[in-house]
Amino acid sequence: DGGITQSPKYLFRKEGQNVTLSCEQNLNHDAMYWYRQDPGQGLRLIYYSQIVNDFQKGDIAEGYSVSREKKESFPLTVTSAQKNPTAFYLCASSPNPGTGGELFFGEGSRLTVL
C-alpha cells in the first residue's frame, strides 16, 4: 500500500545528542514537509522540500537539519543546538508542490529528551 512511513515511533535522547528521524514515502510525491507539534498546539513548519536536492527553512528551522537526496526520503536531524526538542514530529508529502494537493501524513515520531 502507498503511504508515508515514519520511524521510530518513539525515541528517547540524552541532552547533547543528535538524533535522526526517518520519513519515507512511496507515493511518488515531489513535495515533503516536516512539522513539529507541542502539547495543545497546532503544527509548526520546520523544513520543506519541493523537489529532490532542494529544501527550504520553515518557521522554526533553528536546531534542525534535513536532506533530500532521494525523492522518497526526507530525514530530519534534531541537533544538540535545538534547545527544547521534546515534541511530536510529523512528516507529510503532497503531489503538487507549488499549487496544491492534499497532504498525506505519517503517524508521527515522539521524541523525548531525558
Added chain:
Amino acid sequence: DAKTTQPPSMDCAEGRAANLPCNHSTISGNEYVYWYRQIHSQGPQYIIHGLKNNETNEMASLIITEDRKSSTLILPHATLRDTAVYYCIVRVARGGSYIPTFGRGTSLIVHP
C-alpha cells in the same frame, strides 16, 4: 502565520450535526480551503477541500460563503469517533510556492 481563524473548542451531541466554522478573510482567488482532522497522537487525516462551490464526500460537507472569506465543515451525524482536532488551512505564499500552514484548530468533543 496561519491565515485562518477557528474557535478553540466545540462540543456536539452524538447523532447531531457538528458545524465547524473557519474564517479565512485574506484568502486569494485561486487558493483552496482544506480541512484535516487529528485524533490524539496520530497524523492528521485529510477530510475535504473546496475552492468556491460547496463540496460533499463520504466524510463531510464543506460550505464556502460566496465571498470565500469563511467556510463551515459539517459532520452530518457526529459519532464519538469524530472527537478530534479539526484544522482548516489555506496555503501561505512562500518563496514562489504555496505552503500549507496550520493554526491551532478546533477541538471537537462529541458526547453521548
